Amino acid sequence: MKLVKPAVILLLLTLCSSCSVFTIGPSAASQSLYLAIGQQPVLEKIVDNLITIIGQDDVVFDHFAESNVSHFRKKLTIFLCHITDGPCQYTGDTMQDIHRGMQISANQFNHFVELFIEAMNISDIKYPLQNKLLARLAPLRKNIIKI
């Protein structure tokens, strides 16, 4: 066990040094994820970057070809605001309703996740905040793929 102890301490130190408040668990934050990310302007930036990326992507573009871009932009921004505990109430279609009949595969879903990560990267979202947002979105997968 002599190796495991310093290893665990090293892991903890690495994590503590990156942030003054140490939290474990999915929702133990003192401020909302919405505030941490940078509120409405930053969410809009992520969505705009995502739209640009989708427009240049061969794999998923077909699924969006007939979408109304301004509607998509508005609804997704509200959805992200809602899911990050911001001051918004998403009242649009459910994830099932939006994706029903599209037969989205696991590969396409993962590809979209990577496009979303890229959109967050371009929007200068810090890696831990990206992960926290992805953790909120990941449970939606079962309502999106293969329906």
Added chain:
Amino acid sequence: MNNISALFTLFVLAVFSANCFAEGKILATAGVSQIEGAGGGGIVPWAQIAGYATQESASISAACSRVTVKDFSLNTCGLQANFYDRIELSFAQQTFAVKPLSLNLKQSIIGAKIKLFGDFVYSDMPQVSLGIQNKQLKTPDIAMSLGAKKDSGIDVYLAASKLHLGFINGYNWLWNITARHTTSNQIGLLGFGGAHEKQKIQLEASTAILLTRHLALGVEYRQKPDNLNLAENHWQDIFIAWFPNKHFSLTLAYVDLGRIATIDKQTGWYLSTMWYL
């Protein structure tokens, strides 16, 4: 030098020709190859099926690793096939150099793993898989002289793995626990069974933090039986794994293998490269 330059060329190709948006699992979630050829960490097989294939695709991967401790070294090369992220087939060849005796022990391992349920990233439950490793020691003389009963054996293991997104201060955290039924002495390199065979279920565990999308830092622990009454120790390591893209990974670890064949304090380094197609 030819080997080194070929390896370097492969390395450069793998790192720079790769498309970062290749299909399949999210980067780094495929894990690496453990020393017996199965998908996992460095010394512990995990529930993940090796490689980046998803339920709609198949993939193959190859890995070579070298462990160098004070009086021994272990070279392993292995291949894995992933069918629909459900079934993994693997093959590995090990060469274990016993420096004090200037001899090599060789073992080959055929492995299979099936995912039973769960998803490493997306389900609430962990991913749980059942695996088997059929080991054949090709150089049984040393093993037999130390009291091993057989030159081949079958390990069966049940593994549970889970990645928790943003779980520790926003960093992704993964854990794996494996229970293995085995009679292997030093994973089979010193044969199978012995006069002091007792409990056969051994526990193994790994945990890691993803420091970035490309870098994982973790620790591993692996219990081992002491069938030969040679005070065989449990193994542990601390590792860092780098995933520049979905076609290549590099893992470096500091390992503590304890006592091997009556020689104490076998600590040293582990380096592994893996290629994914």
